Amino acid sequence: MNAKKKKLIISLSTYAVVIICFVILTVMINNKSISRTLKGMLIPICSWIVMAVSLNLVVGISGELSLGHAGFMSIGAFSGIIVSGWLLNGFQMADTTLRLVIALIAGGIAAGIAGTLIGIPVLRLRGDYLAIVTLAFGEIIKNVMNCVYVSVEGTGLNWGFLDANIPGKLLLNGPMGAVGVEKISTFTAGFLLVMFALFVVQNLINSRSGRAIMAARDNRIAAEAMGINITKYKMMAFVTGAVLAGMAGALYGLSMATLLPTKFSFNESINVLVFVVLGGIGNIPGSVISAAALTILPEKLRFLQNYRMLAYAVLLILVMLLSNNPLLKAMWRKLFSRKNGESGEEMRA
Amino acid sequence: MSEHKHRQQTQMVPYPSRASVPERDLGYMPVLECNHLGIEFGGLKAVDDFSVVMGRTEIGGLIGPNGAGKTTVFNLLTKVYQPTHGTMMLEGRDMGNMTTVDVSKAGIARTFQNIRLFNNMTVEENVRIGLHNEIRCGMFSGILRLPRYWKAEKEQHEKTLELLDIFDMAGMADERAGSLPYGAQRRLEIVRALATNPKLLLLDEPAAGMNPHETEELMENIMKIRDRFQIAILLIEHDMNLVMGICEDICVLNFGKIIAKGTPDEIQANPVVIEAYLGKRKEAEA
Amino acid sequence: MAFLSNLVNGISLGSIYAIIALGYTMVYGIAKMLNFAHGDVIMVGAFIIFCGAQYWGLPPAVCILLAMLVCTVLGMTIEKLAYKPLRKAAGLAVLITAIGMSYLLQNTALLIWGANPKVFPGLFKLDTFRLFNGQLSIKPETLITILANIVIMVALTLFISRTKMGKAMRCVSEDRGAAELMGINVNRTISVTFAIGSALAAIAGWLLCSSYPQLMPTTGSMPGIKAFTAAVFGGIGSIPGAMLGGVLLGLIEIFGKAYISTELGDAIVFAVLIIVLLVRPTGLLGKPIREKV
Numbered sequence: 067m068n069a070k071k072k073k074l075i076i077s078l079s080t081y082a083v084v085i086i087c088f089v090i091l092t093v094m095i096n097n098k099s100i101s102r103t104l105k106g107m108l109i110p111i112c113s114w115i116v117m118a119v120s121l122n123l124v125v126g127i128s129g130e131l132s133l134g135h136a137g138f139m140s141i142g143a144f145s146g147i148i149v150s151g152w153l154l155n156g157f158q159m160a161d162t163t164l165r166l167v168i169a170l171i172a173g174g175i176a177a178g179i180a181g182t183l184i185g186i187p188v189l190r191l192r193g194d195y196l197a198i199v200t201l202a203f204g205e206i207i208k209n210v211m212n213c214v215y216v217s218v219e220g221t222g223l224n225w226g227f228l229d230a231n232i233p234g235k236l237l238l239n240g241p242m243g244a245v246g247v248e249k250i251s252t253f254t255a256g257f258l259l260v261m262f263a264l265f266v267v268q269n270l271i272n273s274r275s276g277r278a279i280m281a282a283r284d285n286r287i288a289a290e291a292m293g294i295n296i297t298k299y300k301m302m303a304f305v306t307g308a309v310l311a312g313m314a315g316a317l318y319g320l321s322m323a324t325l326l327p328t329k330f331s332f333n334e335s336i337n338v339l340v341f342v343v344l345g346g347i348g349n350i351p352g353s354v355i356s357a358a359a360l361t362i363l364p365e366k367l368r369f370l371q372n373y374r375m376l377a378y379a380v381l382l383i384l385v386m387l388l389s390n391n392p393l394l395k396a397m398w399r400k401l402f403s404r405k406n407g408e409s410g411e412e413m414r415a
Numbered sequence: 416m417s418e419h420k421h422r423q424q425t426q427m428v429p430y431p432s433r434a435s436v437p438e439r440d441l442g443y444m445p446v447l448e449c450n451h452l453g454i455e456f457g458g459l460k461a462v463d464d465f466s467v468v469m470g471r472t473e474i475g476g477l478i479g480p481n482g483a484g485k486t487t488v489f490n491l492l493t494k495v496y497q498p499t500h501g502t503m504m505l506e507g508r509d510m511g512n513m514t515t516v517d518v519s520k521a522g523i524a525r526t527f528q529n530i531r532l533f534n535n536m537t538v539e540e541n542v543r544i545g546l547h548n549e550i551r552c553g554m555f556s557g558i559l560r561l562p563r564y565w566k567a568e569k570e571q572h573e574k575t576l577e578l579l580d581i582f583d584m585a586g587m588a589d590e591r592a593g594s595l596p597y598g599a600q601r602r603l604e605i606v607r608a609l610a611t612n613p614k615l616l617l618l619d620e621p622a623a624g625m626n627p628h629e630t631e632e633l634m635e636n637i638m639k640i641r642d643r644f645q646i647a648i649l650l651i652e653h654d655m656n657l658v659m660g661i662c663e664d665i666c667v668l669n670f671g672k673i674i675a676k677g678t679p680d681e682i683q684a685n686p687v688v689i690e691a692y693l694g695k696r697k698e699a700e701a
Numbered sequence: 702m703a704f705l706s707n708l709v710n711g712i713s714l715g716s717i718y719a720i721i722a723l724g725y726t727m728v729y730g731i732a733k734m735l736n737f738a739h740g741d742v743i744m745v746g747a748f749i750i751f752c753g754a755q756y757w758g759l760p761p762a763v764c765i766l767l768a769m770l771v772c773t774v775l776g777m778t779i780e781k782l783a784y785k786p787l788r789k790a791a792g793l794a795v796l797i798t799a800i801g802m803s804y805l806l807q808n809t810a811l812l813i814w815g816a817n818p819k820v821f822p823g824l825f826k827l828d829t830f831r832l833f834n835g836q837l838s839i840k841p842e843t844l845i846t847i848l849a850n851i852v853i854m855v856a857l858t859l860f861i862s863r864t865k866m867g868k869a870m871r872c873v874s875e876d877r878g879a880a881e882l883m884g885i886n887v888n889r890t891i892s893v894t895f896a897i898g899s900a901l902a903a904i905a906g907w908l909l910c911s912s913y914p915q916l917m918p919t920t921g922s923m924p925g926i927k928a929f930t931a932a933v934f935g936g937i938g939s940i941p942g943a944m945l946g947g948v949l950l951g952l953i954e955i956f957g958k959a960y961i962s963t964e965l966g967d968a969i970v971f972a973v974l975i976i977v978l979l980v981r982p983t984g985l986l987g988k989p990i991r992e993k994v
Contacts, residue, residue: 069537069589131793187979194735198933199978201926202971209968228964266558273557273564274547274571281533281544288531291493293519293548293611302554332926336800343797372812379804383783386798390790 077268080351081261088257095253103365111361112256113139113318116263118341118357119350120310123267125339126348127276128303129283130189131197133335134204138308139315140211140330141180142173146316147244147325148216148223149173151237154248156221162250169250170259170316177312178305180207185304189297204335211327212241243326244319251321259317260354263310267350270306279303344385437663440470444506446615446647447492447523453500453671454491461487462671465501469615469664474641475649476662478682480691484671485651486528489617493525494518506614520548522614526604526621528651534593538584538603541592542575545610550574578606581643582636597624602633609640616640618650622657630654634661659683667691702836707959708952713843713912715951716850720905721928722935722943723857724898730874730938731894734792737799738779739902740925741806744918746772746903747821747910748814754822761824768903776899777892785888803922810918818917821910842911849908853901854944861940866893874938927954930974936987945985950974 091108094100121135146169153159153168184203191199215226219234226232230240238244270276278299281289290296319325338357345356363381367374388394436445445468452465462484469475477485490496492503494515503510505521513521524545533541552567579585582602587595592603601621608616621637622630634657641648652658658665659679667675667682669691675682682688721743728736746768753764783802787795827841861867872880873890881887909924910916927950935946950970957969977985 069539125793131796187975191978191982194729194937195933195978195982195984197735198930199975202930202974205926206968206971209965209971213962213964228962269558269560270554273554274543274550274552274567275554275557277536277540277544278547280536281547284533284535285531287495288527288533289544290515291495291519291525291527291531292544292607293516294544295516340797340800343793347791347793375804376808376812379801379808382801383798383805386794386801387783387786390787390794392789 073272076351077264077272080264080268080354083351084257084260084264084354088253091253104362107361107365108253109251109256109321110318111358112253112260113314113321114338114341114361115260115354115357116310116314116317117338118345118353119260119263119267120307120314121338122342122345122348122350122353123270123303123310124307125342126346126353127267127271127283128279128300128307130300130304131193132200132304132307133197133332133339134184134200134202134207135307135311135338136330136332136334137204137207138177138181138311139318139334140207140327142177142312142315143319143325143330144211144214144238144244144315144327145176145312146170146173147247147319148237150248150250150320151235152218152223155218155235156223162248163255166250166252166255166320169320170255170313173316173319174309174313177315178309180312181305181308182301185301185308189300189304201332201335204330204332208327208331211330214238215240241327243324243329245324247320247323247325249321249323251317256317259313263313264350264354266306266310271350275299275302340382344382436468436470437473440472443471445469446471446473446506447649448504448507449492449501450503451501452488452491452498452503454487454496455499460671462491462498462668463500465491465668465673467666467673467676469647469649471614471647472641472645473647473664474637474662475647476658476665477649477651477668478653478655478658478665479668479674483668485668486619487671488668489525489619489651492518492617493523519611522612523617524608524611524613524615525617526601526608526619528619528623530597530600530604532592532600532603532607534591536592537588538579538590538592538595539572539575539588541603541607542578542610543571545607546571546574547611549610549612574610578610581609581640582606598626598629601625602636605636605640609644614646616646616648618648618652620651620653622652622654627656630657633657637661702833703959705837706839707955709839709843709847711952711955712948713846713951714955715931715948716846717905717908717912717924717947718928718931718950719850719944719947720853720901720908721924722932722947723853723940724902724905725929726932726935726937726940726943727870727894727898729932731870732780732784732788732891733877734784734795735799735929736784736895736898737796737925738802738806739898740921740923740928741803741810742772742776742779742899742902742921743906743909743925744810744916744921745775745806746906747916747920748810748819749903750824750907750910751819751821751916754824764824765904765907768907769900772899772903772906773896776895776902780892780895785891807918807922814918816917818915821914821916823911823914824907840912842908846908846912849904850944850948853904857897857940866890870894927970930971933984934974934977936984939984939986939988942984942986949985 091100095105117135117139121132124130124132149172150165150169153165159165188196188199188203213228215230215232215236216238217224217232217234217236224232224234278294279302281292281294282296282299286296341357341360342353344360345352364374364378367377370377447467447469449465449467453463454461465488477488479485487496491498494513505523508521510518533544550567550570552564556563576585576588579588584599584602584606587599592600595603605618605621622633625633637648638661662679665677665679665682666673667688674691675685675688677685721739724739725736728734749768749771750764753759753767754761759767779802783798784795787798825841829841830839830844832839861870869880869885869890872883872885873887877887928947931946931950932943934950935942935944953973954966954970958966961969
C-alpha cells in the first residue's frame, strides 16, 4: 500500500468515524437514552474538536507553537453573538438556521481578520518568542474584550469602548460579557462544522499548499531554496487556523446563555494545546479523538469530587512521561512495525 | 523599482568572448557572471573579490581547503547571505534585489553540504516541493479539490517519477526521505533541486560519503544531467578524481580569495594551488 | 508626587517580577525548557509563610527560611520526577508536563487550603515612610522588595561569575554536550538551577503577597505569566535581562494603569512586549541567533 493511499484511507475513515458517532448520538438523543450532562456537552465538544483541529494545523502542520488560540475563539464567539443579536433585534430574522450560518461565517471572518493582523508581526519571530507573542495577543484580546460594549438600536449597532452609556439593547456588556444570548447552536450544526474543519484541514494538508507548509516547518532553509515563500505559507496555516477557531467560537458562544470575556483565557489556549499534543502533533484524527475524550473526561471524573482536577493533572503528567519513555517507545515500535513495516512517525516539536 | 528595471535593461553583459567559457557556449548569454563579489562578517572578509563567468552548459568546480569560503559563495549566490560588495548576474539579470525565493524562481537551485531534506516526508513529496513553482495549484483549488487540483497532482506525480528515474530512484518514491541511505539522500537532493527547473545547479560536496563506485556513477549522472537539461553546474567537491574528471573550468579559493582559475590540467600544475593545499616548506618552518 | 509614588511602586512591582523572572530565565538558559509550574511554586511558598505566621506562630525570619527550604525541595523534586525523564524528549512534551505540574500544584493547594482568598499577614511591622511633609508615602514592603531585589541580583551575579558551580551553569547553558564531555555533572547543575530558582520563588511569594495581600491557589499564575513575559522581554536566558525586563515591566504596568487606563493595564504590558520583540526579536539583552547553512 503506498503512502498516498494510506493517507486517503486515514482521512476518509476520520469522516466515517465522525459520521457514525453523530448518527449514534442522534439516535440516542431521540430515544432519550443519553444523560443530560452529556447532551449538554455535545455542542461544546464539537467546538473543542474544531479548536483542536485548527490548532493542530498551526502547531503540528505549520510547526509554530501558538499559545493564544483561545483569543481567536473569543473574537469568533463575540462576533457571532453580536451578528446573531443584530439580525434578530434589528432585522427580526426569525430563521435560526440561517442566522446561525451567518453568525458562524461572521465569527470566522472576524477571527480571520484578527489572525491576519496578528500573523504579520508574529510570524517574523521564531520558536519560543513566537509562542510568547501569541500568548501576549491572546491576553490582549481577552483584556480588550472586557472593555467593549455593543448595543443594537433600530437596524444599527452602537459601539462603546470603556463606555457603557450607549443607547439601545445591549448585546455585549463589557466585563459582564454577553447576556441573554439566544441559544441557536445545534448539535447538527456542530457536527457539520467538525466535518467542514476536517474537510478544509485534511484537503489543505494533502495539496501543494499543504506540502509547502510542511516543508517550511521541516527545513526552513531548504524550503526557501526550493522557492517557497515561507511567510506566505506560515500565514496561510495561521489564518486558516484562526478562521476555524473563530467559527468554533461562534458555535460555542451561541450555545451558552451567558458568556464572559474571561472565559477565553490563557488556560483555554493551553487546554486546546493539551488536546493537540495528546492526540499527536500533526495527527488530525488524533486531535478529534483527544478533544472529545478530554472534554468528557473531567466530567466522568466527577465521582472523584474535589480530586477531579488533581487526577486530571496526574493523568496528564503520566501520559507525557509514559509516551516519551524510551523503553516503552521501543516496545511500541516493535509491535507496530511487525504489523505495518513502517516505523512510527516522529514529528519535530 | 523603476530604477531596478532600468538597470536590468541597460546593464546587459556582452556575450562572453574569453576562453573561460567553453566554445559551445560562446554564442549564448553566460548563465552566471559575478563581479568582485564579497562579504564581510564583522570585519572578516569571508569571500573577497570573487569574479567568475559561467557558460550556459559549463560544468565548473569550486575547490579549496576547509574554511576557504566555498559554501559561503553558494550562500551568496542563493542570497542566504547578502553580499556586501560586488554584483552578480543570472543570464544578464541583476540579482542585487533578489531574495532566496526569487533566486530559486529565476533559476538557481542548490544542494546542501549537510543534507537538508524534508525528512518526515516521502521521497515523492520531497521532489514535489521542488516542483512547487513549476506545477502550480492554488490553496482554494486544493481545498475544494477542483479539476485544477487533480490535473496538477497528476502532472506533479508524472514529472516526479520522470526525474527520480534519472537516478533509478522511482521505486523508492513512497519511502520516507529520512530513512534512505546516505548516498540516496544526496541523490534525492539533486533530483529535488533539478525539479525547480534551474538554469544553474549548485552542488555542495555531492560525493561526500560516497564510495568510489557510487562516485563514478555520480560523475556519469552529472554529465547526463548537463547534456539532457542543457544547464550549467557548479560544484564544490573534495574528491579530486571527480573534480578533475568532469569539471571544465576550476576555481581555487583560499582564505576567501580566488588564487587560481583554469582547466584541470592548468590547476594541477599550478604551484600556488599545491602550496595552498600542502603548505610551503619554508614558511611552515619559519 | 503622584509620579514619584508611581515610580517607586513600579520599581517595587518590577522587582517582584524580576525575582520570579530569574527563576524562569535560569531554568530556560540551562535546561532549555519553559517551567510553567514556576508561578505555582511561588504560591506554595506564600502559603507556607502564611501557615508559619498564622497557624504555627513561627518568627518571620524562620517562616521565610522554611518556605525557601520547602520550595527548594519542591522544585528539585519536580525536576527529578517530571522533567528529568523527558530531557531527550521533544520540547512540547516537556511544556505539557510542566503545565500538568502547574495544574497539580494548584489543585493540591486547593485541596489543602481551599478556594477562599486568605489575607496574607505583614511579617515585619514597620511604619510607613513619609517624605516631603507626608506628600509621598512609601510602604515598608515596597522598600523591602526593592532592597531584596538588589541583594539577590548582586548575590546571583557573584555566584554565576565567581563560583565553580556558576561556571558550570554557564557552560551547560552554552553547550550541554560539550559541558558533559568536560566532566561537568549536567544533572547536578540542572538540579541546582531548579533549587536556586525555587528558593527565589519562595522569596518572590513573600514579597508578592506582602504588597498584594490576597492569597489563593491561583495567586501565582498571572504574576508567573507576566514574569515569564519579563524574562522574554529582557532576553530569555540572560540574568541581567530578567532584572531589566522585570523592572521595566513593573514600571510599564503601574504607569499604564495610572496614566492610560486601569482596565487596559495588562493589554498595555503585553502590547509593549510585542513591540519590543518586533524591534529586537530576541529581547532587550538577548543574543541574536544565526543559523549555519
